Amino acid sequence: MVSGVVALLTDFGTDDPFVGVMKGVILSRFPAVRLVDLTHGIRPQDVVHGAFWLERSFRWFPGGTVHLAVVDPGVGTERAALAARAHGQLFLGPDNGLLAEVLARDGSAEVRRIEPSRLALPVPSATFHGRDLFAPIAAELAAARLAFEAVGPEAQPSVGRLLAPPVRGADCVSGSVVCADRFGNLISNVEAHLLDGVRRPLVEIAGITRPLLRTYGEAAPGDYVAVVNAFDTVEVAIRDGNAALALGAGRGTPVVVRSA
Amino acid sequence: MVSGVVALLTDFGTDDPFVGVMKGVILSRFPAVRLVDLTHGIRPQDVVHGAFWLERSFRWFPGGTVHLAVVDPGVGTERAALAARAHGQLFLGPDNGLLAEVLARDGSAEVRRIEPSRLALPVPSATFHGRDLFAPIAAELAAARLAFEAVGPEAQPSVGRLLAPPVRGADCVSGSVVCADRFGNLISNVEAHLLDGVRRPLVEIAGITRPLLRTYGEAAPGDYVAVVNAFDTVEVAIRDGNAALALGAGRGTPVVVRSA
Amino acid sequence: MVSGVVALLTDFGTDDPFVGVMKGVILSRFPAVRLVDLTHGIRPQDVVHGAFWLERSFRWFPGGTVHLAVVDPGVGTERAALAARAHGQLFLGPDNGLLAEVLARDGSAEVRRIEPSRLALPVPSATFHGRDLFAPIAAELAAARLAFEAVGPEAQPSVGRLLAPPVRGADCVSGSVVCADRFGNLISNVEAHLLDGVRRPLVEIAGITRPLLRTYGEAAPGDYVAVVNAFDTVEVAIRDGNAALALGAGRGTPVVVRSA
Numbered sequence: 001m002v003s004g005v006v007a008l009l010t011d012f013g014t015d016d017p018f019v020g021v022m023k024g025v026i027l028s029r030f031p032a033v034r035l036v037d038l039t040h041g042i043r044p045q046d047v048v049h050g051a052f053w054l055e056r057s058f059r060w061f062p063g064g065t066v067h068l069a070v071v072d073p074g075v076g077t078e079r080a081a082l083a084a085r086a087h088g089q090l091f092l093g094p095d096n097g098l099l100a101e102v103l104a105r106d107g108s109a110e111v112r113r114i115e116p117s118r119l120a121l122p123v124p125s126a127t128f129h130g131r132d133l134f135a136p137i138a139a140e141l142a143a144a145r146l147a148f149e150a151v152g153p154e155a156q157p158s159v160g161r162l163l164a165p166p167v168r169g170a171d172c173v174s175g176s177v178v179c180a181d182r183f184g185n186l187i188s189n190v191e192a193h194l195l196d197g198v199r200r201p202l203v204e205i206a207g208i209t210r211p212l213l214r215t216y217g218e219a220a221p222g223d224y225v226a227v228v229n230a231f232d233t234v235e236v237a238i239r240d241g242n243a244a245l246a247l248g249a250g251r252g253t254p255v256v257v258r259s260a
Numbered sequence: 261m262v263s264g265v266v267a268l269l270t271d272f273g274t275d276d277p278f279v280g281v282m283k284g285v286i287l288s289r290f291p292a293v294r295l296v297d298l299t300h301g302i303r304p305q306d307v308v309h310g311a312f313w314l315e316r317s318f319r320w321f322p323g324g325t326v327h328l329a330v331v332d333p334g335v336g337t338e339r340a341a342l343a344a345r346a347h348g349q350l351f352l353g354p355d356n357g358l359l360a361e362v363l364a365r366d367g368s369a370e371v372r373r374i375e376p377s378r379l380a381l382p383v384p385s386a387t388f389h390g391r392d393l394f395a396p397i398a399a400e401l402a403a404a405r406l407a408f409e410a411v412g413p414e415a416q417p418s419v420g421r422l423l424a425p426p427v428r429g430a431d432c433v434s435g436s437v438v439c440a441d442r443f444g445n446l447i448s449n450v451e452a453h454l455l456d457g458v459r460r461p462l463v464e465i466a467g468i469t470r471p472l473l474r475t476y477g478e479a480a481p482g483d484y485v486a487v488v489n490a491f492d493t494v495e496v497a498i499r500d501g502n503a504a505l506a507l508g509a510g511r512g513t514p515v516v517v518r519s520a
Numbered sequence: 521m522v523s524g525v526v527a528l529l530t531d532f533g534t535d536d537p538f539v540g541v542m543k544g545v546i547l548s549r550f551p552a553v554r555l556v557d558l559t560h561g562i563r564p565q566d567v568v569h570g571a572f573w574l575e576r577s578f579r580w581f582p583g584g585t586v587h588l589a590v591v592d593p594g595v596g597t598e599r600a601a602l603a604a605r606a607h608g609q610l611f612l613g614p615d616n617g618l619l620a621e622v623l624a625r626d627g628s629a630e631v632r633r634i635e636p637s638r639l640a641l642p643v644p645s646a647t648f649h650g651r652d653l654f655a656p657i658a659a660e661l662a663a664a665r666l667a668f669e670a671v672g673p674e675a676q677p678s679v680g681r682l683l684a685p686p687v688r689g690a691d692c693v694s695g696s697v698v699c700a701d702r703f704g705n706l707i708s709n710v711e712a713h714l715l716d717g718v719r720r721p722l723v724e725i726a727g728i729t730r731p732l733l734r735t736y737g738e739a740a741p742g743d744y745v746a747v748v749n750a751f752d753t754v755e756v757a758i759r760d761g762n763a764a765l766a767l768g769a770g771r772g773t774p775v776v777v778r779s780a
Contacts, residue, residue: 005287007280013702014274014534015561017577020527023556024581027525031554031582034291036283041275044703057277060391061284062291076735126735128750131580182273183304215336215386230388240333265547267540274534294551296543301535317537320651321544322551442533443564475596475646490648
């Protein structure tokens with residue numbers, strides 16, 4: 001049921017030793033673990049950014065992977081820590097919306113509130129639950145020494161989806177930009193399946209309109225291009241350029257797809 | 261014959277989840293794989309940069325390593341995907357020159373064109389062959405479930421070396437800067453073995469001339485210093501400084517080594 | 521006694537292939553190794569930064585971990601290479617103060633000078649001992665094929681602690697900032713245990729004074745907050761902001777904790 005893989009998503013970056021010590025803790029408990037960095041480049045404290053990529057990415061991991069997700073501006077406050085079983089995988093993270101996109105897409109997802117007192121853990125530091133709470137639990141779950149049901153009582157997340165989901169209109173879909181990637185490509189939350197029935201789709205963003213193409217290469221060099229990206233959402237790029245800079249667009253910029 | 265190691269070189273950076281999902285795919289197919297990041301810091305879409313470091317680096321990996329290289333501005337166009345066996349290792353990458361430096365140094369290298377239709381792979385996305393094409397094939401090759409010969413027919417790369425190789429003159433060698441590293445050290449393509457017969461070599465770059473020394477420490481603090489670096493090419497640095505900034509030098513800056 | 525884990529701390533960054541080839545070398549010698557990046561984001565050539573994080577971090581790794589630490593501005597000079605056994609773990613690094621914080625906290629630490637000529641190693645390059653000297657030795661130690669005692673003769677480090685340790689006064693402790701982390705939080709070398717007996721501690725830094733709180737969340741949004749961080753030293757942050765920028769503080773900025 002568990003794969004022995006622990007995948008990490010954080011906003012810690014990799015310049016500081018925070019991720020390294022989390023891995024040290026996991027290895028100390030479960031030497032055979034296979035650790036994978038999903039990303040540590042979530043923008044600092046940007047829960048929306050983390051929730052989006054966690055949901056778009058988990059399906060590429062082996063069934064039974066334990067996803068440890070930490071974007072946690074409220075660490076040390078009373079916010080709960082959650083464990084979830086969804087999509088055949090396990091997810092750990094703070095109750096701040098970080099798991100919300102994953103949970104929203106599995107109607108039979110199970111959520112539990114982590115109760116450290118039930119588990120034989122040292123008292124966690126006030127500022128680094130990634131290392132002191134989530135890492136040990138991830139290790140124990142991945143090692144199949146701790147059952148999901150044993151982490152704590154069933155619970156409802158207190159924070160839901162933080163980013164408004166796209167809206168399907170009569171002949172169009174309205175969503176928004178979630179983030180730009182390294183190449184300056186603008187990644188929206190408009191999923192491809194929402195476009196069923198939109199004939200000859202045109203993508204509108206920041207004052208420009210372009211047809212939805214299949215690949216970057218179909219656009220003229222230097223021109224904007226809209227495609228469905230490899231994570232199955234609408235994306236706007238400039239061939240050989242940086243669309244985020246050129247359009248001055250980013251989180252929240254409206255993206256509308258309508259029929260030509 | 262295969263080592264079970266898959267080494268990754270891309271221009272994806274590590275802030276986005278692109279590398280993470282590639283690893284998820286590889287682990288899903290080959291749980292015992294040992295994954296190594298060679299680098300994901302190749303400059304975006306800079307095939308020359310990737311080709312250089314792939315060639316300078318592969319020899320430090322175990323025989324039978326599968327090198328998965330993705331710097332792929334043409335993804336989604338008709339460019340072919342290649343697999344190569346050279347130097348006792350395997351290499352996967354687009355047919356855009358990325359493997360050319362590796363292939364140029366092994367006269368008995370074998371190259372095949374990957375034919376996805378021969379392999380039981382889902383249809384790859386138009387924009388992320390690293391995940392949908394190269395990653396699964398790397399996993400299958402590293403797991404020794406797929407034979408090199410089975411990836412597709414023999415082929416000739418359609419794109420050769422993109423960076424002019426150094427030229428050996430009567431009493432000098434002329435090359436150029438490939439890149440600056442994190443420390444601002446300027447790394448040229450002038451390999452040490454080309455300097456055989458150049459007595460008391462002097463290195464000329466961007467208007468300055470310095471003798472070729474053995475270590476940075478032989479130079480005066482704050483002065484320029486030319487050495488043969490650990491990747492066996494001529495490199496120009498400033499002791500305790502950033503030579504790339506100080507000289508305004510970078511890709512393509514001529515580097516000439518001549519006798520004193 | 522050894523765990524099979526090799527943890528890496530360097531100032532190499534991850535954009536260049538330097539870390540990747542070190543891992544290739546280690547894997548070539550010890551295929552079953554488990555490699556962990558503690559961090560490669562130590563500021564270039566900043567031995568103090570590396571020494572601090574190595575010491576604050578090692579305790580989170582399994583007993584018997586081999587820590588390979590390379591921040592080595594003197595590479596290629598006559599500086600010695602050291603191996604140390606301390607705190608139940610092994611440490612490799614140049615004799616330039618990088619191991620000094622680790623050694624200062626274990627009275628029974630053993631230190632040996634690495635003698636490459638005793639070991640069947642190729643002659644190392646002049647500029648990359650991380651790959652040519654430390655990596656092979658780390659692999660052999662982690663594989664338990666090389667005994668710690670066999671790396672070379674007992675030795676005293678020639679370079680001690682580079683950063684003045686905090687000073688305990690009658691009713692206060694005086695230390696300094698070591699670095700800022702990704703979030704701009706200012707991390708000092710004032711360890712929590714030094715504060716025993718400081719009643720109702722106030723933290724002074726860069727002209728401001730704040731009480732020592734337990735978590736960031738206890739401060740008002742936008743205000744400065746001083747806490748004992750998860751690495752057990754005093755840290756000054758701004759809730760939802762960047763304290764390093766706001767205070768213009770960094771390495772060496774005095775931090776004083778006194779009774780209210």
